[in-house]
Amino acid sequence: MLLFLFRRLMQGLVVMFVISLISFSIQDNLGDPLREMVGQSVSEAERQQLRDELGLNDPFLTQYGRFITKAVQGDLGTSYFFKEPALDVILGKMPATLELVFAATLIIIIISVPAGVYCAIRPNSMLTRAILGISILGISVPVFLTAIFSIYLFSIELGWLPSYGRGDQLVPLFARWETGFLTSDGLKHLVLPAVSLASIMLPLFIRLIRSEMVEALSTEYVKFAKAKGLTKTRVYFLHALKNTMLPVITVGGVQIGTMVAYTILTETVFQWPGMGFLFLEAVNRVDTPLIVAYLIVVGGVFVVVNTLVDLIYGLINPTVKLAGGNA
């Protein structure tokens, strides 16, 4: 177990190192950061002087070496726009993103499990057809369209929900974590972004659970359990559903990581002050230190989530050996 974690840590470091190398080498193609920092009348000579001061005229290896030396000490550079360490800026925005992802995950779980199970048990009912039909729509409609449409409907026409931001009634938890889960205003602000974000993954999970469940229902032990006279709920939820969970968790873990990437779109449309929005802004402003730091942090998040999924997998299914050398 420890060996497994240690290996994962090493793998994670390698992943982050590679990401840093790639993101560092593309940064020259992102544009000129100076343009976003100076007014129109600043001369070329003055811009060159600023570039020199920032060290942007140094050769690639010098710049990268400087970056890596600092990075191993936990300093991923200073954002041009925020004038603060890039890592601090990102960690400051992370709670907002994590809350959004958490809320979306909650919505996915609450809806997809019953819907998936229902579709498997009653494959021919009207409701099943409706659910599967809508889920196709959900897969094919891009998230920003869902988002803009829901803003139009629920904020402008009906006036039920706020259209942007996290509101101003956030409750400080600890350090820089302010939560929107504890006030009704905070929750209202969460609804539209979370639903929009969930809408991308929801259809996938409904379909996944349905197909796994259909398969489980045709297995011998479920037939036997039915024959034994167990109640239907017991058969469906205890025997069948439990065994569908393994693939769902595997896919789920990966998808939650992907969801962090989808937050870029959702957060931008809803002006949600999280990491994804920050990243898009950083790209627009050519804030290269922030871009590089974001990519490294998100790489780290992927590694952590995958490690957790593997651990949980091991707990649920004891036949899986984590540190298995020859597996």
Place this chain on the structure above:
Amino acid sequence: MKKLVKSLAGIALATSLALSVNAASLKIAYDSDPVSLDPHEQLSGGTLQMSHMTFDPVVRWGKDHGFEARLAEKWERIDDNTMRFHLRKGVKFHSGNILTANDVKWTFERLVSSPDFKAVFPAGTEVKVVNDQTFDLVTKAPYPLILNSATYIFPMDSKFYSGEDDKGRDKGLLKKHGDSFASRNQSGTGPYIITERQQGVKVQFERFADYWDKKSPGNVDEITLTPIKENATRVAALLSGGVDFIFPVPPNDHDRIERNSDTDLVTLTGTRVITLQLNQERVEAFKDKRVRQAIVHAINNEAIVKKIMKGFATAAGQQGPKGYAGFSEDLTPRYDLKKAKQLMKAAGFEKGFTISMMAPNNRYINDAKIAQAVAGMLRKINVTVDLKTMPKAQYWPSFDERAADIMMIGWHADTEDSANFTEYLTACADADSGWGQYNSGNYCNTAIDGLVKAAGKETDPAKRTEMLQQVERELYEDAAYVPLHWQNLAWGARKGVQAEDVVNVMNFPYLGDLVVSEK
């Protein structure tokens, strides 16, 4: 008589409003928030918007392209090179310090040390303190635009910005990157104090209790500024009542805001001109005046304004807009396809040629669509355009390299004056003086440059106007560049927010004077 009735009605209206008006709070959504609290760090719209809220200029632009007294209550020209300003008495900074001419001198010296702002004044300009309430702006040579430039002097509290901060650095330090005292702390004389700031998320302002302008009708004592980048989200925030005042409003959403019974659309004809530059160094054909004229005649910029900009722009035939010194009524757009074809034939390019073109896709309103339309129009005179559009972050480095035969550039004159357009866009490129810095067409006509230089020293407005009009005319006849249009400005406001009275074409609303009546 009519005037008297009007002004009486105005007074009556004003009193009735005064009765119903109480202190109000305002939520604003712009497309960006100020990058720094330091008024000299970056010359940008965001910085100037902030400066007009938390600082106050010596003089500011009025509605009719004239000047309004702010911290200077009056000014007079002493001689050709000197303008004397008399400061108001008893003006307090947010820190409680009293404004004196020494603060102005301190601020001015800081301003001209800033790479962004130093071009606002001619090199060698000085502030001379006469006494606590009086100072002179002295230029090396006669300078006609001294008041235009003085709108950029927002006196800072020199005592507040003196000494060392907790990291042992000078509090007055002006630094572009890196966290200086002035980029995080402020003390100005303006109507608002910043109480909270989360960069990129929101800025919270509160009205300054000791603000000097007691006559200001403004009744907004709390402002929250949220930057909302996404156009659709910003408009939705206004329509759903989440915010009270937004800028900009994209042309496609004008109708929605106008039709909505709770919101108003406020528009002004703008001063930012959008142009195309034809690179004569890259394309031999562009050296021929007839080819340049053919291109100008082939582009139907009135149609672009109508179809792509939805009427939300003014088709241009020259650089400076109406109201600027060099503007002539008769330099109008000149779309004429037949003439364009004739010109091409005369120049020996009847069969046309192929050229490359670049334009940004997120810098100006509908920039990429405009570029596509232009490419389509040029095809009619057999000029095939290989068009590439890209985000501004990548566009500007390409622009600096002069990477395409035709490049798009929009320009707003920081001095609000005609000469500025030529200096940057159409003058012969000269790295030392900075002239022609944005002249990717490499157009060069020393006679025109000489005229602009002479106008820069001409203090007789009538003579100056004549010179600048001649500059525009010669550029027009020479087809030095392709004028497209001037972008308009649009704000969206909740009903009751009397935005019309405080907005201006420079796009720094004087929010200190904003009146908001009951919801």
